[in-house]
Structure formats: C-alpha cells, structure tokens
Amino acid sequence: MKVVDFLKREWMVSELRSVEKSDALAEMTEVLEKNGIITDSKKAVDVLLERERLGSTGIGEGIAIPHGKLAELDTVVAVFGRSKAGVSFDSMDGAPVHIFFLLLAPENSASTHLKVLARISRLLKARAFRGELLQCASADELFDKITAEDEKY
Amino acid sequence: MRVIVVGAGEVGFHTAERLSIEGHEVVVIEADRQRLTQLEERVNVLGLEGNGAHAETLEEAGVRNCGLFIAVTDIDEVNIVACLLAREYDVPTKIARVKAFSQGGNTPVLSARKLGIELIINPLDAVAQDLINTSMHSSALEIAEFADGRILFVGYPVTDENPACGVTMAELGDLGMVYPFVIVAITREGKTIIPRGDDTLEGGDHVFLVLRRQDHDSVRYLFGMENERVNRVMVLGGGEVGYRTSRQLEKAGLRVTVVDPDPDVCDRLAERLDNATVINTEITDVEILKGEGLSVTDVVVVTTADEEKNILAALLAKRHGAERALCVVDNPDYVSLAPTLGIDACVSPRLSTASAILKYVRRGGVLSVATVEENQAEVIEVLIPAEAPYGGKRLKEVSFPHGAVVGAIVGKDEIEIASGDTVLQPGARAVVFAVPESVMAVEAFFGV
Numbered sequence: 001m002k003v004v005d006f007l008k009r010e011w012m013v014s015e016l017r018s019v020e021k022s023d024a025l026a027e028m029t030e031v032l033e034k035n036g037i038i039t040d041s042k043k044a045v046d047v048l049l050e051r052e053r054l055g056s057t058g059i060g061e062g063i064a065i066p067h068g069k070l071a072e073l074d075t076v077v078a079v080f081g082r083s084k085a086g087v088s089f090d091s092m093d094g095a096p097v098h099i100f101f102l103l104l105a106p107e108n109s110a111s112t113h114l115k116v117l118a119r120i121s122r123l124l125k126a127r128a129f130r131g132e133l134l135q136c137a138s139a140d141e142l143f144d145k146i147t148a149e150d151e152k153y
Numbered sequence: 154m155r156v157i158v159v160g161a162g163e164v165g166f167h168t169a170e171r172l173s174i175e176g177h178e179v180v181v182i183e184a185d186r187q188r189l190t191q192l193e194e195r196v197n198v199l200g201l202e203g204n205g206a207h208a209e210t211l212e213e214a215g216v217r218n219c220g221l222f223i224a225v226t227d228i229d230e231v232n233i234v235a236c237l238l239a240r241e242y243d244v245p246t247k248i249a250r251v252k253a254f255s256q257g258g259n260t261p262v263l264s265a266r267k268l269g270i271e272l273i274i275n276p277l278d279a280v281a282q283d284l285i286n287t288s289m290h291s292s293a294l295e296i297a298e299f300a301d302g303r304i305l306f307v308g309y310p311v312t313d314e315n316p317a318c319g320v321t322m323a324e325l326g327d328l329g330m331v332y333p334f335v336i337v338a339i340t341r342e343g344k345t346i347i348p349r350g351d352d353t354l355e356g357g358d359h360v361f362l363v364l365r366r367q368d369h370d371s372v373r374y375l376f377g378m379e380n381e382r383v384n385r386v387m388v389l390g391g392g393e394v395g396y397r398t399s400r401q402l403e404k405a406g407l408r409v410t411v412v413d414p415d416p417d418v419c420d421r422l423a424e425r426l427d428n429a430t431v432i433n434t435e436i437t438d439v440e441i442l443k444g445e446g447l448s449v450t451d452v453v454v455v456t457t458a459d460e461e462k463n464i465l466a467a468l469l470a471k472r473h474g475a476e477r478a479l480c481v482v483d484n485p486d487y488v489s490l491a492p493t494l495g496i497d498a499c500v501s502p503r504l505s506t507a508s509a510i511l512k513y514v515r516r517g518g519v520l521s522v523a524t525v526e527e528n529q530a531e532v533i534e535v536l537i538p539a540e541a542p543y544g545g546k547r548l549k550e551v552s553f554p555h556g557a558v559v560g561a562i563v564g565k566d567e568i569e570i571a572s573g574d575t576v577l578q579p580g581a582r583a584v585v586f587a588v589p590e591s592v593m594a595v596e597a598f599f600g601v
Contacts, residue, residue: 118324
C-alpha cells in the first residue's frame with residue numbers, strides 16, 4: 001500500500017493561506033469538494049475538528065495529520081497542505097504546523113484508514129524528507145518528492 | 154519463598170497454581186482427600202491432608218520457614234484461626250478470606266489490624282470491585298490504572314469489523330507519533346502472545362495496551378470505540394454485591410437502576426442509595442424492566458446469588474436491547490460457558506478473590522499490580538533501582554526478560570510510553586507487562 005494510492009497530484013496545496021486551524025482544514029477539504037470527491041467540505045471540517053477535540057493530531061516538529069471518517073466516501077482520500085508561515089494547531093510541542101497530511105476515510109473503511117495513517121506517519125519520521133518538503137518549489141515537485149519517498153519503503 | 158495455602162477450593166487452587174508457576178515452593182493444606190488429589194494431579198505443589206487450624210498440621214507444612222500464609226477455606230473461622238496460629242510462628246505475611254468481614258460496612262468490631270493479620274479479604278468486596286471496573290469502561294475487557302491513574306492498561310476485543318483487524322504491530326508502532334501507546338500483549342484462543350513487528354491483529358483477538366490517560370479518548374477513536382460511553386446501568390439483584398456496585402457507579406455519576414424482587418431489600422436500598430432508582434420486581438420480568446429503560450441501558454450487571462438465574466437474566470437483558478451484560482457466576486464451568494452464550498463478561502467471586510490476593514502478594518519495590526484474563530498475565534509498576542547496572546541505558550541496549558514488555562516509564566515530571574529509545578532512569582518507575590513464567594525474572598531484573 002502506498003500513500004500515492006490515495007493522494008492525487010491535483011490535491012496538493014503548496015501554499016496554504018490560512019493561519020488558523022479550522023481555516024486551514026477548510027482550505028484543504030475544499031480541494032476535495034472542487035474535485036467532486038466530497039459534496040460538503042464544511043461537514044468534512046466538522047468531522048476533522050471533532051477528532052481534534054480528542055487530542056491534537058499536530059504531532060510536533062511542524063507536522064499534523066488531521067483525519068476523520070466521512071459516511072459519503074467509499075475510499076480513503078488524502079490531501080497534502082504546506083504552509084511556509086505556519087498554522088497554529090495546538091500541536092503537542094506548541095509549534096506552528098508547516099506540513100499537513102489530511103486524511104478522510106469512509107465510516108467502514110476497516111483497516112485501510114489505519115494502514116494509510118501508519119504509512120504517512122512512517123514517511124514523516126524521516127527528518128530529511130520533512131526538510132525537503134519545505135524546500136520544494138511547486139505542487140508538482142512536492143508530489144514527485146512524496147512519490148519518490150513512498151517508493152523507498 | 155515457601156508459601157502455605159490452607160484450602161484447595163477454587164480460590165486456593167488458583168492462588169496455589171499461580172504462585173507455583175512463579176517458582177515459589179507451595180504447600181497446600183486441605184481436609185478433603187479428593188480435592189487434594191485433584192490439585193496435586195494438576196499443579197506442581199505439595200499437598201498435605203489435614204486441618205489448617207491445627208498447629209501440628211502447620212508445623213508439618215513447614216510453617217516455621219514460611220514467608221507467606223494464605224487461608225482461603227470456605228469457613229471464616231478456620232481461616233482466622235489458621236492465620237492467628239501462623240502469627241504465633243512469626244510468618245511475616247498472612248492473608249485470610251473472611252466472608253463476614255466487609256471493608257465497605259460500618260465500623261467493624263474486629264479489624265485486620267487488631268487480629269494482626271496483614272490482609273483480610275472479603276470475596277464480595279473483590280467481586281464488586283471487578284464488576285465496577287468492568288462496567289465503567291464500555292468495550293474494555295480490562296482496565297487498570299498505574300502511576301496514580303496517569304497511565305492506563307486496557308484490553309479491547311478485536312472483532313472482524315474493528316479498524317485494527319488485519320493491521321500489523323509494525324504499522325501500529327508507526328502510528329505512535331499520533332497515537333502514543335504500546336501493545337504489550339494479544340490473547341488469541343486462550344493463549345497470551347507477546348507480539349512482534351510482523352504479528353497481525355485478527356478478529357477474535359484481545360489486544361492489551363499501555364497508554365497515557367490523556368490519550369485514551371483518541372485511542373478509543375482509533376479502535377472505533379469512540380461512541381461507546383457508559384451512561385445508564387441497570388443492576389439486577391440488590392444484595393451486598395448489587396448494593397456496593399450500585400453505590401460506586403452512582404458516585405461515578407452514572408444513571409443507575411437497581412432491581413430486586415424483595416420489597417424489604419428494596420426499602421433498604423432506597424435508604425442507602427442517593428440517586429439510583431430502585432425497582433421492586435423479578436430480575437427476569439422483562440416487561441417491567443423494558444418500562445424502566447432496559448433497551449437503552451448501556452450495561453446490565455446481574456448480581457444475585459442464584460447463578461443460573463443470573464445467566465438467564467443476562468441473556469434476556471441482551472435480547473431486549475441492553476448493550477452489554479455482565480454476570481456474577483461462580484461455578485467454574487459456567488464461567489467458561491457464559492461468553493459462548495453471548496454474555497459479555499463473567500465475574501466470579503472466587504477468581505476475583507484469588508486475583509486480589511495475588512495483587513497483595515507482590516511487595517517490596519512493586520508498587521502496583523493488575524492481573525489479566527483469569528491470571529494469565531500481570532502488569533506491575535516497579536521502581537528502577539538506583540544501583541541498576543542498566544541505569545541510564547536505552548531499552549534496546551538492555552537484555553530484558555523474555556515474556557515481558559515495558560509499557561511506560563514514569564519519571565518525576567513526565568510519562569513516556571516506551572520505545573526502544575526509552576532510557577531506564579534509576580529512580581523512575583516502569584510499568585511492565587509479564588506472563589506468569591516471567592514475573593520472577595522481571596522482579597529479579599528490578600531487584601525486587
């Protein structure tokens with residue numbers, strides 16, 4: 001299983017404009033709405049914020065992996081977002097978030113949701129990769145970088 | 154250490170079996186020849202036919218070099234007298250099972266302290282405590298607290314629909330950045346497995362984790378159990394166990410309904426309980442129970458002394474919409490039968506007593522202990538000694554006993570869920586899971 005099985009080139013937000021949590025989540029879920037993957041990005045943001053209330057998915061060192069379950073989906077989908085300025089996200093280390101992997105899964109995705117989440121976590125463990133993501137110049141370059149890293153494991 | 158167990162009934166049997174597996178030299182005194190033979194056939198202990206309340210029998214059992222004395226016959230008086238005798242022989246730790254002795258009651262005339270017995274254990278207290286723990290945490294099979302409640306040890310059932318079903322340990326380990334927990338064990342078909350990276354969770358498994366309390370809500374989410382909070386509890390049977398369970402649950406803020414067929418019992422319950430609703434009817438009277446909200450009840454706890462009726466009432470409650478049913482059953486054959494009938498958990502006064510005794514027996518550097526799944530394993534909280542040769546080393550650099558896993562390290566200010574990079578800092582405490590065969594090795598490792 002690869003991350004790029006669930007992440008499309010068109011779903012990369014290379015420059016997030018938002019600086020607040022819910023705005024940033026909205027910016028990323030709107031990409032899915034525009035592409036006809038989901039019908040209501042507000043609903044998706046609610047689901048993600050509900051999960052955030054249990055504990056922040058901002059895992060520190062500028063990374064967040066917001067995720068949630070959405071009944072209308074029939075497969076797991078991922079959106080990538082990057083903010084050079086940083087988004088305040090109640091992260092575990094208090095630092096702003098620069099890199100987002102947002103994940104939405106169907107209600108009954110069984111283990112796929114966990115497996116994709118595990119794989120993303122694994123990719124993001126590599127410090128060098130995290131640094132490279134911040135250096136990429138464009139959405140295309142970001143997508144190629146993620147694809148290449150995804151091939152390594 | 155030499156251990157003397159008086160009484161080879163269910164409690165004595167389990168206690169002796171566990172202590173013997175852990176490597177202690179166990180002598181069991183029992184008046185009934187047949188019980189003794191059965192015990193000796195199945196457990197590696199020395200049996201002695203006789204009365205544990207007689208000094209000659211105790212001398213024959215080696216009471217003079219005995220480190221731990223456990224009197225758990227069915228007769229209170231025998232247990233007390235046996236412990237008083239053991240006290241005369243300077244046995245350092247004495248434990249008596251006494252049914253007519255309650256910690257929950259008003260000021261008792263006699264106390265363990267006055268008698269000079271270290272622990273007096275009432276099976277009703279033990280069973281009520283187990284019922285409370287099991288009913289409070291929906292879906293969790295087991296739950297125990299460590300480090301003053303900051304660390305939890307929880308067990309979840311894995312169904313085929315569970316999102317974690319089919320996921321490998323390595324994958325769950327990768328999730329650690331978002332969901333910090335350690336899987337310390339899986340039980341599968343009655344066997345306890347210490348999992349490795351390539352092991353996969355299967356439907357029907359029970360999975361056991363160590364995590365921080367603050368992460369419990371999110372971890373429940375991960376395992377697809379976020380919507381299973383307990384609010385409404387119905388306790389069927391208002392005897393001593395039913396009363397104590399109801400009392401604790403109402404104190405914890407749950408909505409409790411207690412049902413008993415005896416109007417006098419109901420009057421007393423109404424006086425002693427603050428918020429619980431008391432209903433006077435048969436525990437199998439489904440129509441009335443439905444009128445009292447049975448179908449929207451999260452947990453039904455059945456506690457009468459009639460175990461066949463308990464099973465029946467639990468099954469009826471499930472049939473009519475109760476989310477979960479727990480049941481007090483003491484007959485060991487019924488204990489293993491009940492889950493196959495669809496009852497979610499059985500609590501046995503004897504097993505609860507045996508497990509409470511084992512908890513107490515761990516001493517010295519062991520700060521806290523919980524037993525898992527009918528004593529198949531233990532979780533202990535233990536101090537890392539100042540002079541430990543591995544002090545300051547990382548877990549992956551240390552040869553830790555087989556059959557045991559470090560779940561968390563509790564430092565002065567912070568709690569770390571264990572990984573290979575976790576440092577064993579002297580003075581910190583470790584929360585460790587161990588199968589029975591490894592308990593001694595773990596204790597030796599920590600110099601306990």
